Amino acid sequence: MSAYVISEVEMRDAAAFEAYRAQAAKTIEQYGGRYLVRGGAAEVVEGAPAPNAIVIVEFPSMARLREWYASPEYAAALKHRRTGLERRLIFVEGILPS
Secondary structure, eight states: OOEEEEEEEEESOHHHHHHHHHHHHHHHHHTTOEEEEESOOOOOSSSSSOOOEEEEEEESOHHHHHHHHTSHHHHHHHHHHHHHEEEEEEEEEOOOOO
């Protein structure tokens, strides 16, 4: 069953943000993930507050997603994340087809 990382991102430092983004993208691909949404325009239809940039990444499974998140390769990218961006990160399991 697929699993998803949903991230709401606010950039704090452009250079660190770009370094994080480049490294994270390589690790996502390495662990079988793929971007579904990467910062496109977002519109609030109900509720608040207005979203910042939204990123959605699909992994083949929750196990693979967690393996990516705990990996030494992604840990290197996280060093840039701390200064480059503020974010809210959510892991979600997909629904099995009926």
